[in-house]
Amino acid sequence: MNVGQQIINGLVLGHSFALVAIGWTVLLGVARLVNFAHGQMYMLGAFVTWAAIAEFGLPYALAIPFTMLVGIAVGFLMQRVMLQLTLKQDLVSIMIVTLGFGHVLHGVAALVFGSTGQILDTPFSTRNVYWNDLWFTWQDVAIVVVTILVFVALKLVLDRTRLGRLARMVAEDPQLALLAGIDVRKVYFGVFAFQGAAVALAGAMIGPRTPILTSMGFDEVIMTFVVVVLGGIGSVWGSYIAGISLGLFTAFFGALVSPAYTTPAAFLVLIAVLVLRPGGLAAKPGGGH
Amino acid sequence: MSARVLEIADLTVRYGGNRVLAVDGLSLGAGEVVGVVGANGAGKSTLVNATLGWSRGKPVVSGRVLLDGKDVSALPTPRRVAEGLLLIPEGKLIFGTMTVEENLAEGATDPGPDRRAYSAEDVYSLFPRLKERGGHLGSQLSGGERQMLGIGRALRLAPKALLLDEPSIGLAPKLVSTVLHTVRELCRDGLSVLLVEQNVKAAIAVVDRMILLERGRIVLEGTAGEMRDNPRIAEAYLGTQQA
């Protein structure tokens, strides 16, 4: 095994996990919402980028913002349908509804893009870098750079701006936020739009690494879940660190044990965390209000 | 009496099939402090929450709320806040995950000439203690500091009328008096306050008028002087045997 190569793979993979997860981190942290359609939105992001380049002939640099706009539209539509459930904080129903959305998105994508796989080529993905016995593509470099930029920008916005402050107020206590004069609905819409844009960006950036299929998206949700839980729900830096760690773990697990079982392995890590630290996520004994 | 800043008419609140509040009329003049007292379950919190159209439960509210003559009863809570109707709820009244400075960062946007928008500096000069604690998280504050921060946060939003729900809970007696007297001071600048309070003695020292709620209805209303010696006030808390 080439340790250096696995570290590079792990870092690229880790940044990918972090970028896919970032929208969810904010969604869960601010709005306490879970979106099971996240994986399908990722899939859609990859396919819209592919269509924008291959069908409409847009350059990659324009295909990305276009994809993000589609992501925002999908996020906005979902939130519009679920608004009453969101305001009631009916988390369980919201969850199932998003599962339904994932199913619908899968159907729509299969209908529009067909069920055969595609290769999403970008100017970066076809250019390799060889350095001694190490190998990576410029796309990998772009993923790392974009992920870091997105995380830094998000952290700055949440900590330093009025928008971020409003989001944090709603995150802590939406009812009290109402009394502070905040239109909580707008914040929810904003958060869903961000999630849509971020995961679409992830699709556009990470899609080129592997062949894309309309049936993908399930592993992404699980990896995202592991990242968000390991990082501490709602924590931006936590997600970043957890993403990188999970990436390295996955790369080495794949190289040393079996590439087919990386998702179960990541899940076992999650279970271990849940069992060792049940207080972090578990409801209080006896329920309560 | 001075102009009416807040008027409440025919306000009823129901939970399920049960009416828990029925207030026919209650008004608050400019610069006036009105105390609301009553036993637990009498509907004090329900009254102030319903005035904002706000609740942590699922009540059905009907009735009219007029702020400076303008009917705000159809507006959602944040819009009422924007109009200058502020509530500091009982219990959790500040954002614990944010610093004192951040809690005070949100000011009124364009309150107009007739409303005083307090700057963060104004709040600090009112409560010097908060300035010392500026970088601390809300969750690290003591009960008294939270109460001050709650009031400060409300003042930043340029209130016309301020509804305070049980500010004295869990506070040491000296702090209760400090907080309430500051509230009294604010009214010199034209602020109107509806003060829900269980600590009758502390409340009576700062209010102009007082109302007694029993089972969701106003059963007694009068000036602070009239109410001070009224046996029904003591009764509401200590029972009829207490003379």
Next chain:
Amino acid sequence: MTVVADMQCGSVAARTTPPILGVEELGVRYGALEALAGVSWQVEPGQILGIIGPNGAGKSTCYDAVTNLVVRSGRVVLDGEDVTKVPAHALASRGLRRAFQQNAFFDHLTVLENMVAVLQDDWGTSFPGCIFRPLAERRRAADARAAAAAQLARMRVEPRFHDRYPTEIPYGTQRMLSIALAHGGGAKVLMLDEPAAGLGGEDMRALVELLGALRDDGLSIVVIEHHMDLIMSVADRIVVLDQGRMLAEGTPAEIQANDAVLDAYLGRSE
């Protein structure tokens, strides 16, 4: 300040009877906040103990501590047995039951179904029994409904409300239903949390009557209450809490004459 109870008020018999429920040095901390400290009291068989105190005094926390719903220090002894480590759900079968401050029901069940649900220990049928002996189960279910109806009637919940949902019935009846559900099929000690909140007139009288009748049946009752009319007229002894500590303990007459208590309620003179 703690006012030590005047022991002469208790009868000789009361003093020699072992308490049915005793708590010793209960304490609860939430992070840095000491919500409850050094609280000790006991109830004797067939007595009503009132717990009073201003808002935020720690009364409900005290109940949570007794029933093991929060992490706490101290000791709880029920009918001579140390139940400090017994999990909350195992207390009911030992005879300790409680109500909650808000009306606590199973909202989507009718009043009668609510009552049947808490009588399952005595009147329920096991799952295999329901599968293989449907006729026996049917008879038992009918008996359960009859028992539930009788229990509701005893708790002043009239039959005309039995097929309604709890949120549809009058408020006073809801409070009675809360007590009935808490009491379930029977208890040695029943802990009520502000049963009279929001009640008045007729409802209040019915409540006083009910508490008296339950006591006469030998039940021991602990009542958190704000309504002094009620507490003074029904309680045998009263514990006053303030800021998580014991402020006073004694008979109703003693408590009413206690300056510290007056201060806590009406505000301190400075």
Next chain:
Amino acid sequence: MNIGLQVAMLAVLAVAGYFLPALFGGSGAVYSAFVLIAIFAVMSYGLDLIVSDLGEVSLAHPVFFAAGAYATGIISVRLGLGPIATLVASIGVAMLLAGVVGLITLRLREFVFSLVTYAVSVVALTLAENWAFLGGSDGLTGIPLFKLDLGVASYRAVTDKDLWPVAYVMLLGVLWIVRAFRRSRLGKAAMTVHLNPRLATMSGIDPQRTRLMVFLVSAPITAAAGWLYAYQRAYISADVLSPYFLILMLTAVVIVGRGLLFAPLIGVALILAQEKFMSFGGYVDRIILGTALILTLSFLPGGLYEAVRALIARLGPAGAKQDTQIEEGATECR
């Protein structure tokens, strides 16, 4: 109504139900559809106990379905045992898995519970696709015909028409079990833990034990559906873990109304009727199913049953009467 009459009526209904496929023409396609409806309804009833009674949303139920199907496939293909043995094995494996999943999720609630159970499903899918013991991506082929040997007599099911009696008896049995569960101490405990955990606890119910027990009842029901599905399809692959089954179950459970005995059956019947007889192709059907789930939960939280009832109440005089009664109750407390 007296009990004898009730039993007689139920018996008549049960017998009549058996002849429904014949009533719809009795073609092979009709029998196939009815067998699938029975299988998927049984599958959904397992989930129904968790969603309607326990009030949590388990997304791990496809795993129990697959467990039944795979246990049946492996045992019948590799050991050559018959349906009774495979049914016992299906139930055993499902209970084992349910115990593990139940213990892991014992203290988890709401969305965390659902997420972890979802992860269980995805992990199971990965395992099924890759693990040679389960046939890997090719699946298990050559599952023998359903052949019941009872010593003196035997029953062989060659077509779906032959499977119908088996499927129908299984459906009736599960309906009976679900009804019995809801009337039992355990069922009532589940409902009270769902509606008010604190009050349930103080009434002497252990919420965690109750959750585990309900899981142990629920999983074998879904697994039994997998058992018959394996015989009906004659081969099993990782497809049984595809999200289609999860969405189908969830939609069936919520679309008509939660907690009603016949709701999942009617839900499955509606969905399969659309897919078998009014299909617009796989992808559009997928969109229809997902949309039905979304719309039901977002706009008809009580399901079609509540919606229809509300409509009738608004039109008919019965509803108006009910309203005044509530009003009356309210005035008394003044």
